[in-house]
Amino acid sequence: MTLARLFAALFLFCCLAAASSAARADPLDDTLGLFLDDKFPQTEKAIGQLAISGAPTGTQILEALADNRLFIDKASKTIVFKNAAGDIFSAKTGEKAANIDEGALKKVRVNNGLRSAIDAAIGSMTLASPDPAKRVAGADAVFKSHDPKDLPAVDAALAKEKDQHAAQALRQARAAILVLSADAPEADRLAAVGLLKERGDQDAQGLLDELSQKAGEGPLKAAALAGLASIKSRLALWDIVQNLWYGLSASSVLLLAAIGLAITFGVMGVINMAHGEMVMLGAYSTFIVQSLLPPAFAQWSLAVAIPLAFVIAGCMGILIERLVIRYLYGRPLETLLATWGVSLVLQQLVRTIFGANNRQVVAPTFMSGSIEVGGLSITTGRLWIIVLAIAVFTALQLVLRATSFGLRMRAVTQNRRMAAAMGISTGRIDMLAFGLGSGIAGIAGVALSQIDNVSPNLGQGYIIDSFMVVVLGGVGNLWGTLLGALTLGVANKLLEPFVGAVLGKIILLVFIILFIQKRPRGLFALKGRAVET
Amino acid sequence: MSFSRRFMLRAAGALVGGAVALGAFAAKAEDTIKIGILHSLSGTMAISETTLKDVMLMLIDEQNKKGGVLGKKLEAVVVDPASNWPLFAEKARELIAKDKVSVVFGCWTSVSRKSVLPVFQELDSILFYPVQYEGEESQRNVFYTGAAPNQQAIPAVDYLMSADGGSVKRWVLEGTDYVYPRTTNKILAAYLKSKGVADEDVLVNYTPFGFSDWQTEVTKIKAFGSAGKKTAVVSTINGDANVPFYKELGNQGIKATDIPVVAFSVGEEELAGLDTKPLVGHLAAWNYFMSIDTPENKAWIEKWHAFTKNPKRTFNDPMEAHVIGFNMWVKAVEKAGSFEPDKVIDAMIGVSTENLTGGLSTMMPNHHITKPVYIGEIQADGQLNTVWQTPGTVVAQEWSPYLEGSRDLIADWRKPLSCGNLNVKTGKCGG
Numbered sequence: 001m002t003l004a005r006l007f008a009a010l011f012l013f014c015c016l017a018a019a020s021s022a023a024r025a026d027p028l029d030d031t032l033g034l035f036l037d038d039k040f041p042q043t044e045k046a047i048g049q050l051a052i053s054g055a056p057t058g059t060q061i062l063e064a065l066a067d068n069r070l071f072i073d074k075a076s077k078t079i080v081f082k083n084a085a086g087d088i089f090s091a092k093t094g095e096k097a098a099n100i101d102e103g104a105l106k107k108v109r110v111n112n113g114l115r116s117a118i119d120a121a122i123g124s125m126t127l128a129s130p131d132p133a134k135r136v137a138g139a140d141a142v143f144k145s146h147d148p149k150d151l152p153a154v155d156a157a158l159a160k161e162k163d164q165h166a167a168q169a170l171r172q173a174r175a176a177i178l179v180l181s182a183d184a185p186e187a188d189r190l191a192a193v194g195l196l197k198e199r200g201d202q203d204a205q206g207l208l209d210e211l212s213q214k215a216g217e218g219p220l221k222a223a224a225l226a227g228l229a230s231i232k233s234r235l236a237l238w239d240i241v242q243n244l245w246y247g248l249s250a251s252s253v254l255l256l257a258a259i260g261l262a263i264t265f266g267v268m269g270v271i272n273m274a275h276g277e278m279v280m281l282g283a284y285s286t287f288i289v290q291s292l293l294p295p296a297f298a299q300w301s302l303a304v305a306i307p308l309a310f311v312i313a314g315c316m317g318i319l320i321e322r323l324v325i326r327y328l329y330g331r332p333l334e335t336l337l338a339t340w341g342v343s344l345v346l347q348q349l350v351r352t353i354f355g356a357n358n359r360q361v362v363a364p365t366f367m368s369g370s371i372e373v374g375g376l377s378i379t380t381g382r383l384w385i386i387v388l389a390i391a392v393f394t395a396l397q398l399v400l401r402a403t404s405f406g407l408r409m410r411a412v413t414q415n416r417r418m419a420a421a422m423g424i425s426t427g428r429i430d431m432l433a434f435g436l437g438s439g440i441a442g443i444a445g446v447a448l449s450q451i452d453n454v455s456p457n458l459g460q461g462y463i464i465d466s467f468m469v470v471v472l473g474g475v476g477n478l479w480g481t482l483l484g485a486l487t488l489g490v491a492n493k494l495l496e497p498f499v500g501a502v503l504g505k506i507i508l509l510v511f512i513i514l515f516i517q518k519r520p521r522g523l524f525a526l527k528g529r530a531v532e533t
Numbered sequence: 534m535s536f537s538r539r540f541m542l543r544a545a546g547a548l549v550g551g552a553v554a555l556g557a558f559a560a561k562a563e564d565t566i567k568i569g570i571l572h573s574l575s576g577t578m579a580i581s582e583t584t585l586k587d588v589m590l591m592l593i594d595e596q597n598k599k600g601g602v603l604g605k606k607l608e609a610v611v612v613d614p615a616s617n618w619p620l621f622a623e624k625a626r627e628l629i630a631k632d633k634v635s636v637v638f639g640c641w642t643s644v645s646r647k648s649v650l651p652v653f654q655e656l657d658s659i660l661f662y663p664v665q666y667e668g669e670e671s672q673r674n675v676f677y678t679g680a681a682p683n684q685q686a687i688p689a690v691d692y693l694m695s696a697d698g699g700s701v702k703r704w705v706l707e708g709t710d711y712v713y714p715r716t717t718n719k720i721l722a723a724y725l726k727s728k729g730v731a732d733e734d735v736l737v738n739y740t741p742f743g744f745s746d747w748q749t750e751v752t753k754i755k756a757f758g759s760a761g762k763k764t765a766v767v768s769t770i771n772g773d774a775n776v777p778f779y780k781e782l783g784n785q786g787i788k789a790t791d792i793p794v795v796a797f798s799v800g801e802e803e804l805a806g807l808d809t810k811p812l813v814g815h816l817a818a819w820n821y822f823m824s825i826d827t828p829e830n831k832a833w834i835e836k837w838h839a840f841t842k843n844p845k846r847t848f849n850d851p852m853e854a855h856v857i858g859f860n861m862w863v864k865a866v867e868k869a870g871s872f873e874p875d876k877v878i879d880a881m882i883g884v885s886t887e888n889l890t891g892g893l894s895t896m897m898p899n900h901h902i903t904k905p906v907y908i909g910e911i912q913a914d915g916q917l918n919t920v921w922q923t924p925g926t927v928v929a930q931e932w933s934p935y936l937e938g939s940r941d942l943i944a945d946w947r948k949p950l951s952c953g954n955l956n957v958k959t960g961k962c963g964g
Contacts (some may be wrong), residue, residue, distance in 0.1 A: 036599075059714045067913070075868065109918065109920075111697070111910060111920045112699060112789050112814045112910065113699060114696065114813055115788075119790065144791075181957075202755060203759065205761075206758075206759040206760060206761045207761065208761070209759070209761030210762070213761060235756075242752060246748040246749055247744075249748065250746050250748075253746070274635060346573075348575055353576065355572075356583045357580055357802065357805055358580065358773070358803070358805070358806025358807075359806060360805070360808060363808070366610030368784060369786065377785060377786075379748070379781070379784040381784055447682075451780060452777050452783075453745075453773045453776045453777070453806060455580060455773060455806070457577050457743075457773065460743075461743045461745060481819035493748070493749055496749040499748055501741060501749075502740065502741050
């Protein structure tokens with residue numbers, strides 16, 4: 001009995017000793033212990049320790065923390081992380097953790113301050129990564145945080161760097177640190193100012209601005225101010241290009257929304273107030289496609305949504321034409337009121353089916369983010385919308401110029417009675433033209449779902465702008481619509497930086513009123529006898 | 534454009550108003566007490582207001598299960614003002630004069646509230662208004678259960694100025710062009726000035742309702758933010774314009790760690806329509822978050838999901854305000870022993886009830902309630918995670934001390950003062 005007790009005590013002692021020596025031997029345990037508190041200052045301390053610990057799981061832990069995938073297992077008081085698939089790993093060993101109760105997991109909280117610290121820590125840890133692209137990303141993160149304690153790591157990485165691109169990024173990161181550290185030699189800091197001036201973007205501008213405010217009078221301040229002036233004048237030039245690009249992008253949205261209207265309004269003279277709702281139906285088709293498609297095909301959702309939106313909105317258009325508009329030809333006021341009523345019915349219908357809330361439409365990865373071209377930042381989503389607008393415009397021109405349906409449609413546009421006399425079934429052409437116009441509005445909806453709300457009110461925001469484009473461009477001419485959209489889009493975006501969005505819109509409206517006074521038929525007027533009637 | 538939208542809304546109201554003849558409920562027996570629900574179920578505001586109607590229906594249902602109030606069952610009268618401001622006044626009149634409701638819960642926008650005010654004064658009824666607003670108002674017939682600017686905007690700015698919030702030195706005040714953002718921004722600009730922020734470090738910018746092409750504005754914010762000082766955006770952007778704004782922020786790569794955006798009109802409901810992954814870390818200031826971890830909140834959300842039969846339905850700040858407002862009304866009625874609006878209005882002041890975040894909210898003499906303030910960061914799952922909160926509840930300043938003209942005003946509806954705009958310098962009621 002005493003012997004057994006002695007053995008038990010001995011065993012316990014050994015266990016304790018082993019545990020405590022393990023704790024002493026592995027600083028990672030202390031670091032992970034800080035996470036257990038789940039308090040911001042402790043977590044920040046832990047991030048700093050992880051960055052210099054060289055622990056093999058360090059990057060994984062930090063990435064998990066940034067993505068909210070780091071958890072405290074309350075049952076065993078240990079830190080675990082999940083991968084993207086949801087498998088649980090031990091933070092200490094990096095091995096798969098078994099027997100974890102999901103209910104006992106509690107997220108380690110982060111805030112913006114911690115997120116910056118994580119970015120900086122991951123940046124400095126990836127400076128030695130074998131992948132040059134990762135090294136560049138790491139150097140960029142250090143550039144952003146420009147924390148003096150990363151300087152040795154940057155210097156070490158720079159010494160062995162062979163990749164030209166990565167070396168440039170590292171030099172800039174080094175410059176960002178040096179330029180603001182008061183105890184660095186002045187010559188180094190002046191060289192750093194030169195490097196930043198060469199970089200010449202907004203981040204460099206921010207650093208030089210900070211330096212010019214902090215530095216005392218002397219060559220450093222003068223250099224900073226000179227660098228600042230050179231960056232500013234360079235960015236001012238790019239600003240103009242940027243605004244033109246925004247104008248082009250706004251034009252493409254206007255063109256997509258208005259071009260369907262140009263057909264219905266142009267061919268049949270029908271003022272279709274429900275045109276915006278066709279756009280809205282297109283946007284909801286995108287939502288339906290995305291919720292039905294398996295996640296593996298998410299990248300292709302828009303490719304599926306475009307034809308589907310065309311069919312849904314086109315069929316709805318034909319339905320409206322057959323049920324309502326057909327009986328109202330030649331009575332513009334009644335058509336306007338009736339189609340407006342239809343638009344309200346459609347809105348409430350969608351609200352009843354899908355709910356009043358916005359629906360979430362996800363952008364495929366190739367359509368999110370932006371690319372930098374010099375000082376110009378091009379958002380890829382907008383770029384694709386411009387491509388789509390050009391494609392739709394070209395396709396429509398082809399249909400009008402090269403198909404027999406297009407020929408008949410143009411004949412009806414130019415002289416309805418003569419066309420009927422030649423044996424064209426104008427009623428059928430009306431129906432198909434209305435379907436075509438509505439279908440294209442549906443395609444516009446797919447594009448708009450990427451940049452705007454998918455809500456029952458989506459169409460209302462575009463109907464007035466579409467009418468403005470068509471009226472400005474001239475009824476019945478697609479080139480006119482194109483030019484109208486370009487004029488309005490670019491003028492709006494060039495005005496906006498100077499007068500603001502509210503006044504810009506007012507100025508454009510006044511301009512259109514004056515223009516229509518001068519040229520009632522818009523930029524491209526149809527000519528011929530039939531037009532006068 | 535604004536003309537035609539108003540034109541559209543008006544006609545929409547006329548159409549829908551005719552159709553929604555829900556006054557038909559009125560034929561029931563006399564021993565029920567009617568409660569008016571005045572929230573838009575169609576039109577642009579339906580996105581925010583529809584769900585408030587559901588909350589009210591649930592509250593009334595619950596109260597009836599507990600046996601009603603003063604032994605009488607409650608009955609909801611739902612009308613649809615269709616996001617049309619003049620129609621709000623008409624529908625309010627219909628509720629009070631025709632349906633004889635004892636109390637009305639309703640309105641979202643300040644315009645709709647202003648449009649119904651004269652009706653409530655004339656017919657002497659009670660309105661509970663659940664949305665955060667610009668302040669500068671206190672009416673005898675209205676109980677404001679949403680936040681005044683000092684219960685939302687000013688604590689948010691304080692947080693951003695603190696070391697935890699990133700010691701922000703430069704400010705963009707971005708808003709939709711109407712009364713709430715303009716007044717709030719005026720208060721904030723005055724507040725920032727009083728904190729020593731220079732004029733060139735504040736950029737105020739407005740955009741129209743439903744604005745969707747944010748490219749230029751976001752570029753402007755980016756340029757303003759690269760002047761070597763930590764910059765933040767204070768957003769009073771309303772409703773639908775938020776989604777394209779956040780999408781553009783994400784696309785142009787502005788992360789919350791670079792330029793954080795704190796919003797006063799973006800809650801769980803609005804985030805539900807967004808892919809929130811690029812927005813993680815941007816902030817919202819409210820008096821309630823669905824994610825707040827208290828037993829009261831957990832139990833409430835379970836009930837809410839059971840009532841709506843949808844385990845994913847969100848619950849947000851104005852909805853909590855209706856819960857508080859309704860419970861206060863029930864307590865005041867029991868205290869007064871009557872449903873008479875006059876007696877209930879007097880009994881309301883001083884009534885306290887539990888809010889869903891584990892504290893007590895009290896109706897103050899200025900007809901506003903005390904509320905805790907929470908700052909939350911947007912998470913990848915669309916929820917808001919609290920990063921900062923006031924130690925206790927905050928009393929509303931309905932008249933802002935930072936604005937010329939309202940500095941000396943107070944509201945106190947206790948007898949014998951009974952005044953919504955008493956000038957403490959002149960001692961006169963009436964501003």
